Amino acid sequence: xxxxxxxxxxxxxxxxxxxxxxxxxxxxxxxxxxxxxxxxxxxxxxxxxxxxxxxxxxxxxxxxxxxxxxxxxxxxxxxxxxxxxxxxxxxxxxxxxxxxxxxxxxxxxxxxxxxxxxxxxxxxxxxxxxxxxxxxxxxxxxxxxxxxxxxxxxxxxxxxxxxxxxxxxxxxxxxxxxxxxxxxxxxxxxxxxxxxxxxxxxxxxxxxxxxxxxxxxxxxxxxxxxxxxxxxxxxxxxxxxxxxxxxxxxxxxxxxxxxxxxxxxxxxxxxxxxxxxxxxxxx
Ligand code: SAM
Ligand code: GLN
Numbered sequence: 001x002x003x004x005x006x007x008x009x010x011x012x013x014x015x016x017x018x019x020x021x022x023x024x025x026x027x028x029x030x031x032x033x034x035x036x037x038x039x040x041x042x043x044x045x046x047x048x049x050x051x052x053x054x055x056x057x058x059x060x061x062x063x064x065x066x067x068x069x070x071x072x073x074x075x076x077x078x079x080x081x082x083x084x085x086x087x088x089x090x091x092x093x094x095x096x097x098x099x100x101x102x103x104x105x106x107x108x109x110x111x112x113x114x115x116x117x118x119x120x121x122x123x124x125x126x127x128x129x130x131x132x133x134x135x136x137x138x139x140x141x142x143x144x145x146x147x148x149x150x151x152x153x154x155x156x157x158x159x160x161x162x163x164x165x166x167x168x169x170x171x172x173x174x175x176x177x178x179x180x181x182x183x184x185x186x187x188x189x190x191x192x193x194x195x196x197x198x199x200x201x202x203x204x205x206x207x208x209x210x211x212x213x214x215x216x217x218x219x220x221x222x223x224x225x226x227x228x229x230x231x232x233x234x235x236x237x238x239x240x241x242x243x244x245x246x247x248x249x250x251x252x253x254x255x256x257x258x259x260x261x262x263x264x265x266x267x268x269x270x271x272x273x274x275x276x277x278x279x280x281x282x283x
Contacts, residue, residue, distance in 0.1 A: 127155030189222035249275035
């Protein structure tokens, strides 16, 4: 059966839609198998889908129909305008986390000017936060940690892919950062509570690493522990920034304010007007 690109995508979208999956993934799969940009794809909608692209396209659609995220199928996601390799060992970096990087960069500029700063990203996953920060502030000395050796392998490849120098350390939470003091520490730790499992989409729950998603103490474990332990690791003037779940703002603010009574601790909303980040400015 010969079909145009448009007909193939429409048929794939119907199958995805029947399973309540994201239909736009069909277009991304088509662009990937034909090697076309978004614009090139639209220009070619009425062309026949070439024989050599057809079987790969339907292979991708079969995978999508299992609920697998398109980013794991294509092994790529863009974050802060940079391209990252992703696989099932790492969380797919999210747009909310781009906002964490954006606000951290502007606060770092205000607090430190152009000074060379010591920066750390705890739980780096794909390396998204660390790599983007280093690209945008090249004179920062950037360290990235994760408890997962497999995640660190992906993060290292992403540093190479984006041509930045980053120090990687494996270990639990703040432990790999000990023995040195820091100007900026960012983290997007696991923050989903066990009881929220039932609300999650299968695309996230079945495919993304649970060690990147779930945390004890109603999702608050990492914040409580980091708040309690980061003080001796921070320089006199310093910035801590966390991504948070949208209902966690007040309590995480309390953890940080208790640990840093003199600091300015504020909750920042994402573009969807949800509490999404917390910054603690110590001076
Ligand atoms: N920073 C990446 C991002 O924003 O896309 C990944 C964030 S993901 C929500 C959390 C990361 O923390 C995962 O890569 C996971 O392996 C890591 N992690 C989980 N427990 C940890 C621990 N005890 N110490 C260090 N990292 C941990
Ligand atoms: N934002 C992620 C999600 O919606 C969760 C990330 C995290 O736990 N840090 O699934």
